[in-house]
Amino acid sequence: MPFDTEGAPVLLSEHVRKLRAVQDLDPTSDGWHRARAGRGMRRPVFVVCLAVFGLMAGQQLLNPILPPLAREFGFSEFALGAVWAVGGAGVVLASPFWGRRSAIQGHRPVLLISLAGAMIALLGFAFVAQLGLTGVLAGPVLFTAVLLTRGVAFGLAWAATPVTAQSYIADVTSGPAERVRGMAVFGAAQGLALAVGPALGGALSLTGNLLVPVYAAPVILAVIGLVIAFALPKPPRNLPQEREIPVTAKVSPFDKRLWPFLTLGFGLYLALAIVLMTVGFLVQDRLGLTTQETGRVTGLVMLAGAGMIILVQAVAVPRLDWPPLRLVRVGAVVMTGGMLLVAAGSDGLLLGAGVAVLGAGMGFATPGFLSAPTLLATREEQGAVAGLMGSGSALAFMGGPLLGTGLYEIAPAVPYIAGAVLLAGLAAFACTVTREPAKEPVAP
Numbered sequence: 034m035p036f037d038t039e040g041a042p043v044l045l046s047e048h049v050r051k052l053r054a055v056q057d058l059d060p061t062s063d064g065w066h067r068a069r070a071g072r073g074m075r076r077p078v079f080v081v082c083l084a085v086f087g088l089m090a091g092q093q094l095l096n097p098i099l100p101p102l103a104r105e106f107g108f109s110e111f112a113l114g115a116v117w118a119v120g121g122a123g124v125v126l127a128s129p130f131w132g133r134r135s136a137i138q139g140h141r142p143v144l145l146i147s148l149a150g151a152m153i154a155l156l157g158f159a160f161v162a163q164l165g166l167t168g169v170l171a172g173p174v175l176f177t178a179v180l181l182t183r184g185v186a187f188g189l190a191w192a193a194t195p196v197t198a199q200s201y202i203a204d205v206t207s208g209p210a211e212r213v214r215g216m217a218v219f220g221a222a223q224g225l226a227l228a229v230g231p232a233l234g235g236a237l238s239l240t241g242n243l244l245v246p247v248y249a250a251p252v253i254l255a256v257i258g259l260v261i262a263f264a265l266p267k268p269p270r271n272l273p274q275e276r277e278i279p280v281t282a283k284v285s286p287f288d289k290r291l292w293p294f295l296t297l298g299f300g301l302y303l304a305l306a307i308v309l310m311t312v313g314f315l316v317q318d319r320l321g322l323t324t325q326e327t328g329r330v331t332g333l334v335m336l337a338g339a340g341m342i343i344l345v346q347a348v349a350v351p352r353l354d355w356p357p358l359r360l361v362r363v364g365a366v367v368m369t370g371g372m373l374l375v376a377a378g379s380d381g382l383l384l385g386a387g388v389a390v391l392g393a394g395m396g397f398a399t400p401g402f403l404s405a406p407t408l409l410a411t412r413e414e415q416g417a418v419a420g421l422m423g424s425g426s427a428l429a430f431m432g433g434p435l436l437g438t439g440l441y442e443i444a445p446a447v448p449y450i451a452g453a454v455l456l457a458g459l460a461a462f463a464c465t466v467t468r469e470p471a472k473e474p475v476a477p
Contacts (some may be wrong), residue, residue, distance in 0.1 A: 042092070064085070067233070077347040077474075078201070078202060078215065078218060079218070080261065080264045080265050081140065081144070081197070081198045081201050081202070081265070082198060082218055082219055082221075082222035083143045083222070083257065083260065083261065083264075084147075084148060084194050084197075084198065084225075084257065084261050085194055085195060085198045085219060085222040085223060085226070086125045086222040086225055086226045086229075087148065087226075087253060087254060087256070087258070087260075087261075088147065088148060088151055088191060088194045088195075088226075088254065088257070089222075089223055089226035089227065090225075090226040090229050090230040090233075090253055090257075091151065091155060091228065091230070091250040091251070091253045091254045091257075092151075092187075092191065092226075092230065092250070093151075093226055093227055093229075093230025093231050093234070093335070094230040094231070094232070094234040094237075094246055094249060094250045094253065095155075095183075095230075095234060095246065095247065095250055095436060096231055096232050096234065096309060096310075096326050096331075096335065097231050097234045097235050097238065097313055097327070097328045097329075097331035097332045097335065098234050098238060098243055098246050098247065099255025099313070100113065100114060100313030100317065100327065100331075101242050101243065101312050101313070101317065101324035101325075101327050102162065102247075104324070105165075105324065106165050106171075106175060106176075107171070107172075108176065109442075110311075110438040110441055110442055111316055111435070111438045111439055111442060112176060113310075113434070113438065114310065114434035114435045114437065114438030114439065115180070115434075115435065116179055116180055116183055116184045117184075117310055117430065117431075117433075117434035117436075118184075118431045118432065118434050118435045119180055119184035119185055119188065119431075120183065120184045120185070120187055120188035120191070120287070120430075120431075121188060121427045121428065121430040121431025121432070121433075121434070122188065122427075122431050123184070123185050123188025123189040123191075123192065123427075124185075124188045124189075124191055124192040124423065124424070124426075124427030124430070124431070125190075125424045125427040125428045125431060126192075127188070127192035127193070128192045128196050128421075128423030128424040128427060129190045129417070129420035129421070129422045129423075129424060130192075130363075130420075131143060131147070131192050131193035131196045131197065131420065131423070132196045132197075132200060132416045132417055132418075132419045132420025132421075132423065133191075133416055133417070134193070135193070135196060135197040135200050135201075135416060135419075136139065136200060136416030137416070140197050140198075140200070140265070141261075142195050143197045144193070144194060144198075144261055144265065145258060145261060145262060146190075146193060146195055147190050147191065147192075147193035147194040147197070148190075148194070148254055148258035148261065149190075149255060149258060150186070150189065150190025150193075151187055151190040151191050151194075151254055152251045152254035152255050152258060153186070153190075153251075153274065154182055154186035154187035154190055155181070155182075155183070155187060155250045155251040155254065156251040156323050157181075157182040157186065158179065158182035158183040158187070158452050159244065159247045159248045159250070159251060161175070161178040161179055161182055162179075162243075162244060162247050163244055163247075164178075165178075165179075165264070166243070166244065177263060188389065188427070192423060192427065195219075195423050195426070196419045196420055196422075196423040197224075197419075198219055199216070199219060199403065199407070199419040199422060199423070200415055200416050200419040202215040202216060202218070202219055202407075203215075203407040203415045203418070204412075204415060204418065207406055209356055209357060209404065212404040212407060212408055213350065213355075213356075213357060213360070213400045213401070213404045214350075214351055214400075215353065215404070216345075216399070216400040216403040216404040216407075217346045217350045217400040219397075219403065220346045220396070220400055220403070221342075221343050221344065221346045221347050223399075224340075224342030224343035224346060224392075224396065225339070225340050225343050226339075227335065227338065227339030227342060227392075228335075228336050228339035228340055228342075228343060230341075231331065231332040231335035231336060231339070232332050232333070232335075232336045233246070233249070233332075234249075234328065234332055235329040235331065235332020235333060236248040236329070236332070236400055237249055238325055238328030238332075239323055239325065239329060240331055243324070243328070246328075247270075250403050253364075266473075267441075281288075283417055284410065284414050284417040284418055284421060284425075286421050286425075290406075290409040290410070291406045291409060291410070291418065291421070291468045293462075294357075294361075294402050294405040294406050294409075294466075295362055295406065295421060295425050296366070296458075296462070297398075297400035297459060297462065297463055297466075298403070298422060298425050298426065299425040299426070299428060299429050300429075300455060300456075300458075300462075301361075301364070301365065301368065301395065301398050301399075301402065301456075301459060302425070302426045302429035302430065302433070302458045303429040303432060303433050304372065304431075304433075304452045304455050304456050304459075305368075305391070305395055305429075306429050306430045306432075306433025306434065306437065307433045307436060307437035307440075307448050307449070307451070307452045308338075308372070308375060308388065308437075308448075308449070309335070309392060309433075310350050310434040310437050310438065310450065311437040311438060311448055312331060312335065312375075312384070312388065313327060313328075313331045313447055314336060314438075314441060314445075315357060315375075315384070316330050316331045316334060316381070316384065317331075317440075318445055319378075319379065319380075319384070319445065320380070320381055321340065322376060322428055330381060333385065334381070334385045334388050335388065336390055337385040337386070337389040337392065338388035338391055338392030338395075339387050339392060340389065340392065340395055341389045341390070341391075341392035342392045342393070342395055342396040342399075343394040343396070344393075344396070344397070345392075345393050345396025346396045346400065347396055349396070349397070350396070350397065350400055355401075355403070355405050356401075357400070357401035357405040357408070358401065358405065358461075358463070358466060359401070359462050360397050360398060360400055360401030361397075361398050361401040361402050361405075362460065362463045362464060363397045363398075364394045364395060364396070364397035364398025364399070364401065365394065365398060365456055365459045365460035365463055366394070366460045367390060367393055367394030367397060368390075368391050368394030368395060368398070368456045369394075369453055369456040369457050369460060370390055370394075371387050371388065371389070371390030371391030371393070371394055371454045372387070372391060372449055372453040372456055373387075373449075373453045374386060374387030374390055375387035375388060375449045376446045376449035376450050376452075376453060377446075398459060403422065406418050406421070407419075407424075436451075438450070
C-alpha cells in the first residue's frame with residue numbers, strides 16, 4: 034500500500050519459469066487443463082499480478098490528488114477519511130465472498146469483473162468530481178455522491194483482485210521459500226503501483242486541472258482490463274467433465290494457526306494507511322504549498338516509499354531467503370524508525386526519507402505476513418485464507434483513514450507518533466510468535 038522499476042520484470046519472468054512446471058502438474062489450474070489439451074500453459078503469474086498492478090495504480094493515481102481536491106469541495110480532513118473508510122468497509126465485506134468465488138468460478142472471470150466494476154466506479158467518481166468543481170453539486174449531495182462512487186462501488190469491486198491473485202499464487206507454489214518469492218512478486222506489483230500511480234498523478238496535476246488525473250484512472254483500468262482479457266486464457270471448453278469443482282472450507286480469523294500473522298498484517302497495513310491517507314495534508318501544511326504543488330510533491334514523497342518497497346522485494350528478499358517470521362520482525366522494526374522520521378520531518382527531504390524507510394520496512398514484512406498463513410493452511414482453505422487476508426488489509430485501510438485524519442486534526446505530528454507506538458508494539462509482538470511455517474505447506 035506502498036523503485037527500481039526495471040528490476041520487477043526480471044523477478045516476474047524468473048518466477049514464472051519456476052512456476053510453469055508446478056502449474057502443469059496442478060489438476061485444478063486452467064494451465065494444467067490447457068497442457069492436457071496440447072495447447073501449452075499461457076497463464077503466468079505475472080499476468081495475474083498485472084491485474085493487481087493496474088487496479089492499485091489506478092487507485093494510487095488519485096491519492097496525491099484527493100486531499101487538495103477534497104479541500105476544493107469544502108470537505109474536512111475527517112470527511113475525506115470517511116470516504117476512504119467506507120471504501121475499506123466495502124472491501125472487508127466483499128473479500129471473503131470474492132475469495133470463495135475465485136475458488137469456484139476461476140480466477141479469470143473474477144479478475145475481469147473486478148477491473149470492470151472498479152473502472153465504472155472511478156468513471157462515476159470523475160463525473161461527480163467535475164460536477165463538484167463546477168458547482169453543480171455541493172454540500173451533502175456532493176459528499177454522498179463521492180461516498181457512493183469512490184467509496185462503496187469502488188471498494189466492492191476492488192476487493193476481488195488482491196484476493197484472487199493471492200489465492201492463485203498459493204495454489205501454484207509450495208514450501209516457504211517458493212511461497213515467499215511468489216508473494217514477493219505480488220508485493221512487487223503493489224509496490225510498482227505505489228510508485229507509478231502517485232508519480233503519474235502528480236505529473237498529471239501539473240496541467241493545473243485536477244480532473245485530468247481523475248479521468249486518467251478509469252482509462253488505466255480499462256487498458257489493463259483489456260490486456261487481462263486477452264492474456265489470461267479461458268479454461269478449455271472440451272474438458273469440463275474432467276475438472277472437479279474445488280472444495281472450499283471456511284476458516285475463522287481466530288484460528289490459532291493464523292491469527293498471529295493476520296494480526297501482524299492488519300497492524301502493519303494500519304500503520305501504512307495512516308501515512309498514505311494523511312501525507313498529502315502533511316506535505317501541504319508543513320511546506321506551505323498550493324493545491325497543484327501539493328499533488329506533485331506528494332507524488333514524489335510516495336514514490337520514495339514505493340521505490341523502496343519494490344527494491345527490497347525485488348532484490349533483498351529473494352537473496353536473503355529469510356523465513357516469513359524473520360521478514361515480519363525486521364520489517365516492523367524498520368517501519369518504526371521510518372514513522373519516527375516522518376513525525377520529525379520538517380522539510381520535503383526528511384519527509385521523503387521517512388516514507389522511504391517505511392517503504393523498506395513494508396518491503397520486508399509484506400512477503401512474510403502474506404505467505405505465512407497460506408503455508409499453515411490446507412489447499413481447501415486457501416480461498417478462505419486469501420479472503421481473510423484481504424479483509425484484514427481492507428479493515429486497516431478502513432480504520433487508518435479515520436484514525437489518521439482524526440488524529441491529524443489534533444496536531445500534524447500526532448498520527449505519526451501514534452503509528453510509531455503501534456509499530457513498536459507489533460515488533461515486540463512478532464518476537465513472541467514462535468511458530469514458523471513448516472518447510473512444506475500443510476497437507477490437504
